[in-house]
Amino acid sequence: MDFKGKKVAVLGFGLEGKDAASFLIKKNANVFVYDKKQKSELEVSPFENKAKFICGEKYLDEELDGCDLIVRSPGFYRYLDVIVRAERSGTYITSVAKLFFDLLKLLVLQELRGKERQVL
Numbered sequence: 001m002d003f004k005g006k007k008v009a010v011l012g013f014g015l016e017g018k019d020a021a022s023f024l025i026k027k028n029a030n031v032f033v034y035d036k037k038q039k040s041e042l043e044v045s046p047f048e049n050k051a052k053f054i055c056g057e058k059y060l061d062e063e064l065d066g067c068d069l070i071v072r073s074p075g076f077y078r079y080l081d082v083i084v085r086a087e088r089s090g091t092y093i094t095s096v097a098k099l100f101f102d103l104l105k106l107l108v109l110q111e112l113r114g115k116e117r118q119v120l
Contacts, residue, residue: 001103003027009034009064010051011083012073013042016096020071025050032067034059065089071099 006029010021013035024031031051035042039055047053054062064070064086070093072083078093087093094102 001106003029003069006030006068007032007066008069008071009067009086010071010073011035011076013037013044013053014073014075017071017073018043018047020073020096020099021047021051024071029069034062034064065091067091069094071096 003024004027008024008029008031010017010024010031010033013021013033017033017035021031021033025047031047032054033044033047033051034054036057036059037055039053042053042055044051044053060080060082064082065088067086068091070083070086070091072078072093072095074095076083083093
């Protein structure tokens with residue numbers, strides 16, 4: 001999976017949201033963090049100039065359908081209207097756990113392909 005230059009929304013900035021944001025920033029994605037808490041309540045210093053934060057009570061008023069990918073934290077109901085609308089417009093919806101297993105599957109397939117070449 002190539003995240004370079006992709007607009008990625010991370011919904012929730014708890015443990016999983018921070019891990020997702022950190023991983024995606026390292027992969028050169030354009031990361032947008034959405035959280036109900038005020039930015040001053042979040043530990044954003046390691047991410048300050050690397051991600052955009054949309055925070056506060058109306059944090060989901062901004063539509064997500066311009067995103068290439070949405071990574072939602074476990075506390076986000078999968079079928080929130082804003083997520084469903086984004087998905088209908090072509091945005092891929094995932095979670096940290098699903099993203100991990102998708103990437104693991106890719107690594108395993110690459111390893112198996114390498115072994116096939118060695119046998120031939």
